Amino acid sequence: MPAETSTKPSRTPAEVLKAARQRDSADKRGRVLKAVQDMLRDNRRVTFATVAREAGVSSWLVYAPGLRERIDQARARQAAQGHQDQQSGRKISPASEQTDLLLARQEIKRLRTENGQLRQQARVHLGQQVEQLGNHDLVDRVNELTEENLRLSTAERQATAQNAELQQRVTELEDDLAAARTSLRRMIREQNGQGNT
Numbered sequence: 001m002p003a004e005t006s007t008k009p010s011r012t013p014a015e016v017l018k019a020a021r022q023r024d025s026a027d028k029r030g031r032v033l034k035a036v037q038d039m040l041r042d043n044r045r046v047t048f049a050t051v052a053r054e055a056g057v058s059s060w061l062v063y064a065p066g067l068r069e070r071i072d073q074a075r076a077r078q079a080a081q082g083h084q085d086q087q088s089g090r091k092i093s094p095a096s097e098q099t100d101l102l103l104a105r106q107e108i109k110r111l112r113t114e115n116g117q118l119r120q121q122a123r124v125h126l127g128q129q130v131e132q133l134g135n136h137d138l139v140d141r142v143n144e145l146t147e148e149n150l151r152l153s154t155a156e157r158q159a160t161a162q163n164a165e166l167q168q169r170v171t172e173l174e175d176d177l178a179a180a181r182t183s184l185r186r187m188i189r190e191q192n193g194q195g196n197t
């Protein structure tokens with residue numbers, strides 16, 4: 001009895017790409033969370049920009065759901081503990097906090113603008129894909145119509161040839177009928193002529 005071989009269905013390129021993206025996203029998120037823990041442990045000031053730099057990820061990722069909340073919690077924890085700057089040993093002043101807040105707002109504004117631009121690019125790209133799909137459908141339809149036109153042209157030529165043959169046959173039959181009539185008249189005259197004698 002032959003051993004059964006398990007045939008695992010091969011994944012499509014899209015599925016492989018999706019899995020790779022998911023792994024990459026999970027890796028980056030893990031690095032962000034580790035960076036937050038390390039900064040809290042080392043008593044380093046937690047900001048969105050420093051977490052992104054520490055984790056080696058883009059600044060927009062640290063604002064993603066799930067990560068943003070963790071960073072906000074870490075910042076709130078440091079604020080409640082009266083966080084001190086590790087390098088200088090000085091407490092962070094309210095003015096410094098205001099500056100950080102202003103910088104964060106500017107970063108958010110920049111990210112929103114970038115997000116809007118990316119969404120617009122995605123719309124344009126999607127529109128192009130839809131147009132290409134539409135063009136492909138149109139090309140298919142034109143090909144179908146061209147084939148139908150060829151078929152109808154062939155059928156028309158055949159019908160025209162058949163019509164010409166039938167016309168020729170009608171002409172021949174009319175000639176035969178005319179000859180038969182002439183022959184019949186001659187026979188009638190001959191019989192009438194013989195009957196008179």
